[in-house]
Amino acid sequence: MHQSSKPTSVPRWLRNEKKGSLMDLTFHNITLPSEPGQAFDLGVHGGKIVEMKAAGTLEQGDKALHLNGRIVLPGFVETHIHLDKSCILDRCQMKGGLQEAIAEVVGLKAAFTEEDVAFRAAKTLRKCVLKGTTQMRTHVEVDPVVGLRGFEGVKHAIAEFAWAIDVEICVFPQDGLLNNPGTDELMVAALKDGAGSVGAAPYTDTNPHGQIDRVFEMARDFDVDIDMHLDFGSDATSLDVDYVCRKADEYGWGGRVAVGHVTKFANMSAHRLTALSRRLADAGVAVTVLPSTDLFLMHRDHTENLSVPRGVTPIHLMAAEGVNCSLSTNNVLNPFTPFGDCSLIRMANLYANIAQIGRREDMAGCLDMVSSRSAKLLNLKDYGIQKGAPADLVVIDARDATMAVAELAQPMYGFKRGKPVFTHALPELHSH
């Protein structure tokens, strides 16, 4: 059943209005992950944050929320998710790893219509919004099989949810660019028609560096950022990332390039990973890890024993060397990842668990990788809780960032530009 994107009414907890205050909405006694140990009050007016004061010092607005020290974020930021091919599990045979997943979707996407894509993308977007995501980059594939139908369908879904989430489309050649005539023209058409960034999957072409070259040209022609699927495999002897760093230097695109998955890095020595991290930091190339997909697809050929390697790159070690790193969802209910509740707090928790992170500050760092670091990767200018910023605010049921990750704390209330977006009521016990 397709559920409407629009809220049915003003939530109950916002109805007790007082009229004529200086502010539309105030938040009392909140904690910010960036300022642990301090409590604040926040004032919102006209969709923006207009006041930020020590807790207990701000007068109530027309509507007020008392939050008892809970943390507030400017929302989660999804840097890498495929809306166009989400929610197709019921059509899939689930034959295996990466190549099988790519092949299975090729077989299915011939039958994708704009309406079908729009419906599924909206279903996924709705879940993302309800899990507290306020900003997103979605990878959308174009090629002669699907044409621009995926792109158009995703655009419909984005328009439907524009009141709740900002979404940028990253157009990319999932089934090859140089090997797949017609794809280049479709990518250019999508970039002319509003795609906000350009992606790649160089391992789908016989000349991976040729694909990288062409994608850098497109980025320069359209003045957009680049976000590639890269070094997806388990053998770290040959990597494309050095070439991407060289191109980022050559084009002066530092800070505008991200690479995703990079599962090959999980198979290197700590010494080599440190050297590589310094190179990425120097070139301004960011890294995204997609823990759910990487765990699901990697090392399927490991038959020696039952102890399958994880295949998830330890980006907290890369972040410590100065690389900007994010965690993201990637695929939802399809052959690449047959799971998905669209919860970024779950990705942060999953990553902390498999990366064996236990120290408080490292656990808190995982929250940054689904929020502030992700916003930096997307070059979002207005992201943050400060005066003048848009009032995109998500209340989490935890009192600090570490516990939010440790306990998989749920978003309770969400706001976009000061307007309520969702309520996630706390569960109640009924003792007897």
Ligand SMILES: O=c1cc[nH]c(=O)[nH]1
């Ligand atoms: O090429 C890839 C790899 C992972 N996930 C995708 O959707 N595509």
